[in-house]
Amino acid sequence: MTDEGAAPGMLRPGGRTARVRTAVLRAAEDALIECGFDGVDLAEIARRAEVGKTTVYRRWRTPQVLVADLLVDMAEQSVPRTETGSLDGDLRANARLVVRTLTDERQGVLFKAVIAAATTDQRTAEALHRFYATRIDEWSPCVDQAVERGEAPEGTDASEVVRAVSAPLYYRFLVSGDPLNETVADESAHAAACATRAGAYVRRSAR
Template sequence: MSAEPGTVRPGGRTARVRTAVLRAAGDVLAERGFAHLDLADVARRAEVGKTTVYRRWGSVTGLVADLLADMAEQSLPREETGSVLGDLRANASLVRWTLADARQGALFRAVIAAATCDERTAQALRRFYEVRVAEWAPCVEQGVARGELPPGTDAKAVVRAVSAPLYYELLTTGTAPDTPAAERAAQAAYAAAVAGVYVS
């Protein structure tokens, strides 16, 4: 079976082309939204051949899927502070920073909007969050091992509980969450976890 378009990651010129194309695609999404994402325009912006883009990614949704995979890989690793609350605060701070960033925040809004009407984009977005949640889940698991949280706590559910209100604020108000919002999200998820809300 052949690989999905855009998922082969050799080095050299091919890697440089991929980097340039994904950067251009992200720029278009942030500036104009999913509806205006066009492979020919992306090729022009990336200064690569249109045929190369069509052959490698095949479609706009293939390009978005690869962009999300790349973003998941490039996201900052988890920060371990020695306590569950500290780790959840670090996670909330990273999510807040991402959503407040002029390019990243606009890009996420565009991709989330596209995911509501395009199944392949929705699948790619789910994979992105699976990677990011799995990156931070060990912080909660370590908290369980230290006795900070009840045994059986669903680590991934706790991590999702931190970011959910921050994304909701962005999507419902159009305004990126601020630092107090990130602190509230971390505190609320932690309090719920301590109370056993996330015990499976």
């Protein structure tokens, strides 16, 4: 994103401005974890971050803009993909990372708060969609490389494969409440790998 036309709070400055952004985003994260989206009050965020209220209001304007910027930062700070040299290994690494994130005492609560906020606020929903799109783009090359190695059919939609790995995990996290652990992660990755090799995710145009 360039500075010109960028949303308030989403510039990428250095120096003191960067330190202020880091402090404010950390405070917003704490507020989400403790109180949910309703706890993201800009004046309270300024107090937590120990910065001036004017600075926070000028740069972020609304809680929705602040949460959107937090999601941008989360995407930027996320762990990069693991390349093991095999489709099964890469998908397993992806699934285990998702499970570690969702079961983390801090990150799991944060994700639930952000997802809940996204159900009622369009700006937050759009930011959440961008976050997941960023993560899918990060991991999709693993599938493309599997196609090149002959482990998956030509025309496989890499993005759909990555979604297939994490979808059952998020279902457990948000809906069923069933356990999330490495065994579940490995099962999800194995199922996605088998379906991929069988051609389940080959684009219609390639069939």
